[in-house]
Amino acid sequence: MDSVSKYFSGLFTGIGSLLKGMSVTWKELWTPKVTRQYPENRETLVVSDRFRAELVMPHDANNEHACTACGICQMNCPNGTIVVTSQIIETEDGKKKKILDTHQWDLGMCTFCNLCVITCPSDAIKFDNNFENAVFTRSKLIQKLNAEGSKLREKKKEEKPTAEAKPVIEVKAPVADAKPVVEKEVIAKVKPEEPKAEKE
Numbered sequence: 455m456d457s458v459s460k461y462f463s464g465l466f467t468g469i470g471s472l473l474k475g476m477s478v479t480w481k482e483l484w485t486p487k488v489t490r491q492y493p494e495n496r497e498t499l500v501v502s503d504r505f506r507a508e509l510v511m512p513h514d515a516n517n518e519h520a521c522t523a524c525g526i527c528q529m530n531c532p533n534g535t536i537v538v539t540s541q542i543i544e545t546e547d548g549k550k551k552k553i554l555d556t557h558q559w560d561l562g563m564c565t566f567c568n569l570c571v572i573t574c575p576s577d578a579i580k581f582d583n584n585f586e587n588a589v590f591t592r593s594k595l596i597q598k599l600n601a602e603g604s605k606l607r608e609k610k611k612e613e614k615p616t617a618e619a620k621p622v623i624e625v626k627a628p629v630a631d632a633k634p635v636v637e638k639e640v641i642a643k644v645k646p647e648e649p650k651a652e653k654e
C-alpha cells in the first residue's frame with residue numbers, strides 16, 4: 455500500500471512541476487520582448503556615454519588638439535598600451551619646443567582602466583562609446599590618435615607669452631613592456647619670410 459501511495463504522490467508532484475514550468479513558459483510567451491536585435495537596431499541603439507569603448511583625442515574645428523606630448527599617459531598606462539613620440543622644434547623666437555609627433559594607442563591591449571584619461575593634465579584624451587571596432591587584423595587595432603596635419607594650440611600660447619623662458623625638459627617615460635619610447639628630435643628652423651618684391 456505504501457508503494458502505491460508513493461507512486462501516485464510522485465506522479466502528482468511531477469505533473470504539478472510540469473504545469474508550473476509550462477505556466478512560466480506560457481506567461482513569458484506573451485510578455486513584451488526586451489531582447490535587443492543587434493545589429494538590426496543599430497539606428498536606435500542607445501549606448502551609455504560612460505561606456506569606455508575607444509580612446510580618442512578630440513580635435514577642434516581648426517584641427518587642433520590639446521596634447522603637449524608630456525608622456526604622462528604613457529607613464530601611467532599599466533601595460534604599455536600607449537606610445538607617445540615627440541619632436542623638438544625651434545620656434546621663431548629661438549626657443550626649443552617639444553610637440554607631439556604621434557600618439558599611438560593599441561585597442562587590442564587596452565584594459566579600459568581610464569588611468570590615462572584621468573591623469574592627462576591637458577584633458578587631451580577621452581573615451582568614446584563607439585564600440586564597433588572589430589577588425590580582421592590585429593595590427594589594425596593600433597591607432598594613431600592625433601590626425602595627420604593636426605597642430606598644437608600654438609595660437610593660444612602665442613597670445614599669452616610667459617615672462618621667463620623655461621628650459622625644455624625631455625620626459626622619457628618608462629615603459630612596462632618591451633616597447634621603447636621613441637624620442638625623435640627634429641630641429642625645424644623657421645625661416646623668416648623673404649620680403650616680396652614691390653610691384654611697380
Ligand code: SF4
Nearest residue numbers: 521522524525527574
Ligand atoms: S594625451 Fe595628455 S598625458 Fe598623454 S601625452 Fe598628451 S597631454 Fe600628456
Ligand code: SF4
Nearest residue numbers: 531564565567568570
Ligand atoms: S585605459 Fe588603461 S590600459 Fe587603456 S590606454 Fe589608458 S591607461 Fe592604458
